Amino acid sequence: MTDNLEALGRALPRILDGLLITVELTVGGALLALIIAVVLGLLARVDNILLRGFARVVIELFRGTSLVVQLFFFFFVLPLPPFNLDLPPILVGLVGLGLNYGAYAAEVVRGSINSVPKGQWEATTALSMSRAQRMRRIIFPQAWALMIPSLNNLLIQLLKGTAVVYTITIVDLTNVFNKLRIETDVFFAYTIALIIYFLLAYALSSFMGLLERRATAKLGRGRKKTKAVPDLKGAATA
Template sequence: MIENLEALQRALPRMLEGMLITLELTVGGALLAFVVAVALGLLARARHLVPRGFARIVIELFRGTSLLVQLFFLFFVLPLPPFNIELPPVVVGVVGLGLNYGAYGAEVVRGSINAVPAGQWEATTALSMTRSQRMTRVIFPQAWALMIPSLNNLLIQLLKGTAVVYLITIVDLTAELNKLRVDTDVFFAYTLGLIVYFVIAYALTLVMNGIESRAKHRLGQGTRLRESIAAPTPDAGRAGTA
């Protein structure tokens, strides 16, 4: 055990660099995925067939093919004729993750918008709002509160999806764990990996919970995150008076 800890201490600078790469891929991929999800989710609800059909094709293409194959295509095929587009490995990772998880997120966006009660749509029509005003002022804020839990799940999946980018020469956290395994043992290296990924995922979940609580509070549907943590649940209150 002492030898493993000494090896970890020597590898710690490299581990931190790998963790930073993983965080960059997660944040960059998540931002791109959100933009793609909103764009495709709105296009998938378009009245005209052409934009709606384009959105469906893109969504099904990236949902129906492997993330790893998509990364290989972006990294190995794009630099070849007739594309001649060579991207840095980290950019390839961000683009691949963003497109793949953005396609899944598009269905979340579309479903959440459709879940907004019909009365809200009718109210915007009665107020003579334009389509853009209807979406930005009334519909999307309500849909945003609905879609956050599902987007949180996709964010955690994206974090775990970064583990495959080492196959396109990116030295991320998983790549450094593989190197640490050589100097220590399989159990120590990958148990450490489980712990690190769990801590990052839990931190991201807390952030998303805060965003969800804020979104619901703005709609008058819940309390602020700090208040919801401090306040007892109804069951707890009844249990205390029993």
């Protein structure tokens, strides 16, 4: 046990570096995924068949293929002709995670917007709101409160998905512990890894829980009144 602790102490700088990479991939990938999700989720609802078809193709492509294969494509294929696009490994990881989980999150965005009560849509029409005003001021705030729990699950999945980026030479947390097990033993190394990943996931879940509480509070919903409909007239004139 003493030898394991000594090895852990020696590996601490590498663990911190790997932890930083994992956090960067998680936060950066999540932000990119959110942007992609909102764009694709909205496009998947438009009347224009070309835009809607584009969104569906992108969503199904990245949901229907492996994250590992996508990372390999971006890392090994894009540098070749005719693409000639040589991206840094960390950027490949961010793009791969963002596109993959953004495609899943796009369905969450689309479904949450569709779940907003029909009466809210009709009321915005009665108030002569433009499409942009209707979405920004009335529909999306309500949909946002609905989508946060599902986005929380995808965020945790994205955190765990960062573990595969070591396949494209990125020294993340998993890669560091793969090396640490050689210096210690399998049980010790991966137990420490499990604890760190759990703490990261717990911190992310706590943050998303805070966002959910704030989102529902802004809509005037109490914790036990999750089905209450906000005051539309007040929201529209705010």
